[in-house]
Amino acid sequence: MRTQIVLLPGLLCDDAVWVDQRGPLSAIGECFVPDYGMRDSLGAMADHVLESVEADRLLVAGHSMGGRVALEIFRxxxxxxxxxxxxxxxxTERPAGDVGESERAQRMKLLDLARTQGMRAMGNQWAPGMVHPDRLDDKVYQAILDMIERSTADKFAAQIRALLDRPDATELLDEINCPTTLVCGRDDRWSPLARHEEMHARIRGSQLRVIEHSGHMCTMExxxxxxxxxxxxxxWAAGGEAAQ
Structure with missing residues (x-):
């Protein structure tokens, strides 16, 4: 039975997020990194991935927004x-009330900056929170800015809509029955370790791995x-034993 590895990038990210993992993982299965195009819902992104791969068995890895797409693929x-x-x-879904409205306003402010001053200018405002503070002057941070600049404000708008309308996956976590590993940078300020600990507690048999001295962009950092x-x-997912 053919196995394919799907590597899902996050908001405004492309295959540069997976450049260091793709080669080693290709020894286990063919790797596929999708382009979400102008799709503006996580469900549409998931449908696109499922239509784009032919293998019967998929190992699905998702980073940031890509993790949410991975959950929709499983759904x-x-x-x-x-x-x-x-x-x-x-x-989780976007919170109701003031917290959810604050998130919407912050995302719209960044979108306005992207439209008026360009993607790199927006990235200079947005990206510092992506990485460990020690990396703000290194090549990883510049590579992130380059990746943001390769995208467009229209794609940014579509992906913002997808995230603002994101479905809740709390109950879905209880249904996951395949080998699942959760990975989080110790210093991730956007998707903190506590959130991954909650997911780990709900997904039966899952493993949690913490990446030290890393922010949100752990695959690159x-x-x-x-x-x-x-x-x-x-x-492990391909049939071996789980690491202890």
Whole structure:
């Protein structure tokens, strides 16, 4: 039975997020990194992925928004998902009331900046929270800005709509029955470790791996450590033993 590894990027991200993991993982299965295009819901992104891959068995890894897409893939096709890796992500819907409106306003402010001053200018405002503070002057941070600049304000708007309208996946976590690894940068300020601990408690048999000295962009900040974790997960999901 053919196995394919799906690597899902997050908001305004592309395959640069997975560049260090893709080669090693390809020894286990063919890797596919989707482009969400102008799709403006997590469900539509999930449907696009499922239509784009032919394998019967999928190992699905998602980073940030991509983790939410991974959950929507499982919601739609649990029998095809042989393993899940959820990195620096979340599972709840946008809060009601003032908190949810504040999130919407902040995202719209960034979108306005992208439209009026360009994607890199927006990235300079947004991206500092993505990484460990020690990385603000290094090549990883510049690579993140370059990745943001490769996208467009229209794609940003579509993905913002997807995130503002994100479905709640709390009950879905209880249904996950495949090998699942949760990964979080110790210093992730956007998708904190506590959130991953909540997910770990709900997903039966899951594993939680913490990446030290890393913020939200762990695949790029600490590529070797994340690659090791994902190789362990992929071998486990492909039929090996879980790492202890």
């Amino acid at each position: 739609r096709a649990p029998d095809r998902v042989a393993g899940l890796a959820l990195l620096d992500t979340g599972y 600490r590529p070797e450590e994340v690659t090791t974790v994902l190789l362990e997960w992929a071998r």
